[in-house]
Amino acid sequence: MAGWTRHKGRAVFLGLDNIDTDQLIPARFMSTPRAQGYGQFLLHDLRNDADGAPDPDFPLNRRPDASVLVSGRNFGTGSSREAAVYALVDAGFRAVIAPSFGDIFAANAVNNGLLPAQVTDEAQAELAATLGTGTADISLDLETRTVAVGNLTVAFDLDESWRTKLVNGWDDIDLTNRHVDEISAFAANRAKSEPWAFPLTSE
Amino acid sequence: MAAPRTMLDKLWDAHEILRREDGVSLLWVDRHLVHEGSHHAFAKIAARGLKVVRPDLTFAVVDHYAPTLDRTKIADPKIARMIGTLRDNAQAHRLRLFDLQDQDQGIVHVIGPEQGLTLPGLSINCGDSHTSTHGAFGALAFGIGATEVAHVLATQTVWQRKPRTMRITVNGTLGPGVTAKDIALNWIAALGTGGAQGHAVEYAGSAVRALSMEGRMTLCNLSIEGGARLGMIAPDETTFDYLKGRAFAPGKGWEKAVTAWSALVSDEGASFDREVVFNATEIAPTVTWGTSPEQALPVTAAIPDPARLDPEKAKAADAALEYMGLQPGRPLDGTPVDQVFIGSCTNGRIEDLRAAAAVLAGHRAKVPGLVSPGSAQVKAQAEQEGLDVVFKNAGLTWASSGCSMCVGMNGDQVAAGKRCASSTNRNFRGRQGPGARTHLMSPAMVAAAALTGTITDVRRFLGERAA
Numbered sequence: 001m002a003g004w005t006r007h008k009g010r011a012v013f014l015g016l017d018n019i020d021t022d023q024l025i026p027a028r029f030m031s032t033p034r035a036q037g038y039g040q041f042l043l044h045d046l047r048n049d050a051d052g053a054p055d056p057d058f059p060l061n062r063r064p065d066a067s068v069l070v071s072g073r074n075f076g077t078g079s080s081r082e083a084a085v086y087a088l089v090d091a092g093f094r095a096v097i098a099p100s101f102g103d104i105f106a107a108n109a110v111n112n113g114l115l116p117a118q119v120t121d122e123a124q125a126e127l128a129a130t131l132g133t134g135t136a137d138i139s140l141d142l143e144t145r146t147v148a149v150g151n152l153t154v155a156f157d158l159d160e161s162w163r164t165k166l167v168n169g170w171d172d173i174d175l176t177n178r179h180v181d182e183i184s185a186f187a188a189n190r191a192k193s194e195p196w197a198f199p200l201t202s203e
Numbered sequence: 204m205a206a207p208r209t210m211l212d213k214l215w216d217a218h219e220i221l222r223r224e225d226g227v228s229l230l231w232v233d234r235h236l237v238h239e240g241s242h243h244a245f246a247k248i249a250a251r252g253l254k255v256v257r258p259d260l261t262f263a264v265v266d267h268y269a270p271t272l273d274r275t276k277i278a279d280p281k282i283a284r285m286i287g288t289l290r291d292n293a294q295a296h297r298l299r300l301f302d303l304q305d306q307d308q309g310i311v312h313v314i315g316p317e318q319g320l321t322l323p324g325l326s327i328n329c330g331d332s333h334t335s336t337h338g339a340f341g342a343l344a345f346g347i348g349a350t351e352v353a354h355v356l357a358t359q360t361v362w363q364r365k366p367r368t369m370r371i372t373v374n375g376t377l378g379p380g381v382t383a384k385d386i387a388l389n390w391i392a393a394l395g396t397g398g399a400q401g402h403a404v405e406y407a408g409s410a411v412r413a414l415s416m417e418g419r420m421t422l423c424n425l426s427i428e429g430g431a432r433l434g435m436i437a438p439d440e441t442t443f444d445y446l447k448g449r450a451f452a453p454g455k456g457w458e459k460a461v462t463a464w465s466a467l468v469s470d471e472g473a474s475f476d477r478e479v480v481f482n483a484t485e486i487a488p489t490v491t492w493g494t495s496p497e498q499a500l501p502v503t504a505a506i507p508d509p510a511r512l513d514p515e516k517a518k519a520a521d522a523a524l525e526y527m528g529l530q531p532g533r534p535l536d537g538t539p540v541d542q543v544f545i546g547s548c549t550n551g552r553i554e555d556l557r558a559a560a561a562v563l564a565g566h567r568a569k570v571p572g573l574v575s576p577g578s579a580q581v582k583a584q585a586e587q588e589g590l591d592v593v594f595k596n597a598g599l600t601w602a603s604s605g606c607s608m609c610v611g612m613n614g615d616q617v618a619a620g621k622r623c624a625s626s627t628n629r630n631f632r633g634r635q636g637p638g639a640r641t642h643l644m645s646p647a648m649v650a651a652a653a654l655t656g657t658i659t660d661v662r663r664f665l666g667e668r669a670a
Contacts, residue, residue, distance in 0.1 A: 016522075018396060018495050020631045046632075074396055080330055081348075082349035103432045104432060107347075107351070108350065172362055179221060183220055199260070199320065
């Protein structure tokens with residue numbers, strides 16, 4: 001995963017709260033291998049009618065070039081399906097800006113280089129007003145934790161460990177393997193002090 | 204004297220291998236549960252040439268795509284491939300697999316406890332948000348995404364920042380026909396689906412203590428619908444009684460284990476970041492009317508009028524009512540349903556089937572429905588008790604175990620525009636199938652809806668039935 005510090009792109013506003021992971025990618029698409037690309041599944045049943053024809057008024061259909069999504073509170077609520085993040089990433093998104101996020105979604109986002117930028121309700125409303133039904137140039141800066149659209153600059157919240165990970169594009173398995181001795185020691189100690197925690201040794 | 208600690212503190216400390224300067228902990232994982240949906244994670248470790256580092260602590264189960272009606276052949280090649288991929292991965296990494304024909308197969312959050320794989324004091328992860336279920340035993344259990352699943356497969360650890368603590372206390376006694384499901388829908392309606400975001404919820408109070416393990420699992424299961432990645436309940440005699448003699452529960456070390464588990468309570472005077480208190484006597488059978496679990500009301504209430512809600516909620520309510528095809532102001536009770544579903548990791552356990560069967564016994568359902576037990580063991584137990592006959596005589600379909608119509612991945616779906624009274628966990632748009640309309644409620648309430656063909660207050664039937 002490549003790290004990044006700044007992004008310039010186009011932002012679009014999707015004015016819904018509680019966009020859940022079943023909306024981000026309906027379950028029936030999740031047996032698809034990732035190599036086929038998940039972008040086509042993003043918000044599939046909101047963007048398209050029952051026959052699969054695109055709704056021309058849906059913000060993402062009007063603005064297919066967007067790379068930053070501004071949305072309502074509790075974005076990504078629901079299941080742990082990382083496919084919700086794959087759909088956004090494969091559709092070209094680099095960031096979602098919202099007043100709050102589902103906990104598991106946000107962690108999954110960071111693991112795939114997608115920024116979950118948490119802003120205040122006021123800042124979200126200002127961004128939404130600026131964007132309206134159109135798109136606008138937007139720039140994001142992970143160093144200053146700010147997002148700028150035209151003359152409007154707002155700050156976003158981001159866990160420091162997540163910021164570091166996004167900037168460096170770190171992979172956790174590599175990081176963890178530096179601690180392999182501590183892990184082994186911990187496991188050995190646990191097997192001794194809590195033998196009941198190990199199913200095969202407690203028989 | 205040491206400062207009083209919460210149950211979360213104790214569980215966290217027991218699993219923390221190290222804490223980085225930025226405050227993120229590396230936690231040891233005692234049990235890792237995988238299912239067909241874990242294919243992305245297996246692909247990730249395969250791409251790096253890695254093996255599952257602790258196959259003895261990793262357990263695989265076919266549930267999300269499990270056929271419930273005919274297991275002899277799987278017509279849909281995509282579903283067959285998903286199950287086949289899990290089999291291949293389980294074999295390649297030498298994992299214990301609970302496969303379709305296994306007498307111990309079932310939904311991952313039902314069979315974990317049933318097998319005694321879930322124990323107090325363990326840390327349990329699974330690539331499924333309802334992993335919070337296992338917290339009912341006093342375990343540190345939370346759902347993770349595919350990248351984290353791959354990480355656990357490769358290292359048997361997970362990086363995690365310690366959540367804030369929240370205690371939900373439910374005092375008093377639940378009324379007849381009111382269940383753990385109603386406690387959960389009630390608090391989620393009060394606090395919102397984001398209400399417990401960033402927190403680990405500990406459930407306490409006399410009403411929680413009085414719950415069976417099945418009820419406690421239902422309550423912890425639904426924590427994620429209120430935004431909490433973790434839900435937990437301190438283990439007690441109810442917990443130990445449930446676990447004793449289970450296949451993977453400790454045998455000769457039992458007494459020592461119980462001693463250790465008994466200490467997993469929040470100390471007197473331990474402080475929580477947030478405390479919320481509910482009165483059990485004020486909780487009624489609760490039903491969702493919208494497309495988010497927070498859009499729930501007592502069955503005695505009217506369908507809300509968006510014009511009377513605060514503007515923040517009005518827009519969502521408007522959209523939800525349109526999707527659900529409901530009229531504001533009409534009573535919820537009496538809303539016609541097309542079908543019912545009883546099952547899922549939320550309410551697919553033996554106690555749930557007993558509660559539904561008690562309402563249905565000797566009667567015909569007015570609408571069709573599917574009953575999918577949470578596990579093959581639950582199914583066998585129900586058949587031993589004759590519950591299957593009650594469901595079949597009522598006209599409902601008695602099926603095999605899997606996630607089934609809760610998520611529709613296996614093809615068990617609600618058709619577009621159809622309304623389903625469902626014992627499941629999510630009423631999201633399209634959750635049970637594109638265009639499906641879902642009303643969440645307890646299994647007994649689902650049974651009442653089946654009897655009348657409408658959303659119905661189950662308490663109406665309790666006088667004449669074994670309550």
